[in-house]
Amino acid sequence: MTNRHPWMARLSEYVDGELPADERLALERHLETCADCRATVTQLGRVRDLAGTLADREPPRDLWPGIEARIGGAARVLPFGRRWTLTMPQLAAAAALMIVVGAGGAALALRGTGTPVAGPVAVVAPSGDPTVIPATAGAASYDQAVTSLGRVLTEHRDRLDPATVRVLEQSLQTIDRAIARAQEALATDPNDAYLSAHLAETMRQKLNLMRRAAALVAAS
Amino acid sequence: MDDPTPAVDSPKRAVPDDAVDVALAQSGDTQAFERLYRAHVSRVFSLARRMMGPETAEEATQDVFVRAWEKLGSFRGEAAFGTWLHRLAVNLLLSQRARRGRDLARHDPTEDALERRASRGTRPELAMDLETAIGRLPDGARQIFVLHDIEGYKHEEIGDSLGIAVGTSKAQLHRARMLLRSHLEPQTEDRIGP
Amino acid sequence: MMLTTATLAIAALAGLQQQQTDTTFAVAANARLRLSNHAGTVRVTGGDQATMRVRATHGSRDHIAITTRGTVIHIEAERDRGMPNFVEYEVTVPRGMAVELDGVETEMTVEGVGGDLSVASVEGGITVRGAGAAVDLNTVEGDISLEGGRGRISVSGVEGTVTVTGARGDLTVETVEGDITLDGVESTNVDLSTVDGDIVYRGTVQDGGRYRLTSHDGDIELGVATGLNATVSVATFDGSFEADPAFRVQISEVRPGRRFSFTLGTGSARVELETFDGEIRLRSR
Structure with missing residues (x-):
């Protein structure tokens, strides 16, 4: 695997634009001939982009009463x-x-x-x-x-x-x-x-x- | 006799600035703090759920807000309250994570499950949504994926927070993405070689 | 030029055109009223019918929105754009209804309402007569007058006098610049404080009760019948103390800047009378 895809472990860095110029050029030369690595680069980019679009969710129940009980012990009316x-x-x-x-x-x-x-x-x-x-x-x-x-x-x-x-x-x-x-x-x-x-x-x-x-x- | 106009009304109350509620909360007003909780809970809960898993996310969220209440005195308004709260949440969740990690056995069976599925490829009907897949990542990879790809932290910041090398952070992020990709894009399955 | 002025005047008059709203409807026994108003007056009166009548005088561009949410009936003036004008409300509610009024530049009056009462204004006085349950009154600028009240009674002013008569329950009264006068009050728990003003409490001191009257710059007067059982603590920095001889107060030494206490009867109730700079008087009545 590593022999055929020597850059596999660095593909995320490539996707994030974090590779030094010389390594990036070498990797891009490899991508020209390796369809597997090209596909992986596409997938990694999609994973990253999807992660950025995840929506926040409300908790399934109201957590405030539990918080209030813990901070409001000294509360008085x-x-x-x-x-x-x-x-x-x-x-x-x-x-x-x-x-x-x-x-x-x-x-x-x-x-x-x-x-x-x-x-x-x-x-x-x-x-x-x-x-x-x-x-x-x-x-x-x-x-x-x-x-x-x-x-x-x-x-x-x-x-x-x-x-x-x-x-x-x-x-x-x-x-x-x-x-x-x-x-x-x-x-x-x-x-x-x-x-x-x-x-x-x-x-x-x-x-x-x-x-x-x-x-x-x-x-x- | 007339009936009162039936309507679903919304009280015309301006949404108060965080700054006012922060100041009130700093003076001990728990109602103002409740408003801050309501404004920010989904953000904090989502972070906790992704980092801690659904079973402990609720308790962790409560811990974050209790800690925020205790620490409000140290909030000086340099950053937005939401930013301050988020930073506090990340730090607290990481320390809880670390504490819990020490209590847990090193071996996580879900990790094997994901690895196996990743290695044999995924048929379309097995694709799961990203949240679920994130939840099944191994701890280390999950934390770093959440912090980097969802929360937008840089590897240097993650390295500082977790006390790990930047290279380790990068390697774990890559591992997480590699594990997640095959569960998300079954339609591209046939393009991946053996 | 003259023409322009005249046109403007007519336009202004048109804008001020008044309109009446008058509606009556049945309300459930457990319904609550919540009325919000920006500027104007609000008068709520308790009546014998199980109905609510809302009369309002308001600008022609405003309308009175009456809505229900759960058991709460909301009343508020609305305008498509901008703030509603001055509104004068006259509302009649079933006598036992709980009422919550909230205003900004609004004078508030409540009469004969037996349910829990909460009234808040900012610029405007509050007058309550015949309150029958818990009372919470709050304004910034304006006098507050309360007659009646049972249970927990809380009054907060800032600039203005506070007068409470005939209340029974736990009383907390606070203002900053203004006198506080309580008359005919029966309570075992009284906490009255002002910064710049006099405090007069005429009522009972009951066994086991707690009474605290504090000012910074003002006189303090406790008017009670002799024969009470209380431990009285008196403190002043730059003021004086005098007691009606009928109380036969025994104090060995009274000096400014010192706190001292004395016992009346069994000493059961606890009374604190404090002013930084003013006269403290114990009067028999």
């Missing part, structure tokens, strides 16, 4: 019927991380590069008791969520009525001022349990408002 999974422990953790950054770095940390929140994180529970709450496996850290939501809101703001955009921006500014004041207060008293919980709550309100705004964009 929040206002306006949407399901969110970035929960208070994660926000508290994000706030706690800002506090760890310390007085001078707190403001910087909010727009930082994104601190992943995963695994158990020590946070201060609203009761004031230091508690270890395992952070849920979320899609992204607080910073990342705020950054990406901010990006889509900037890019797609023209989908919303200007009056709505104005209200949303004013409200976000109000929340940002509240966050800044909480951070300033924390800077003077980093161990205050109320302040860290309040910062986390205000951050949650910001994220919640941004989600609502993005949901409006998605529906518009």
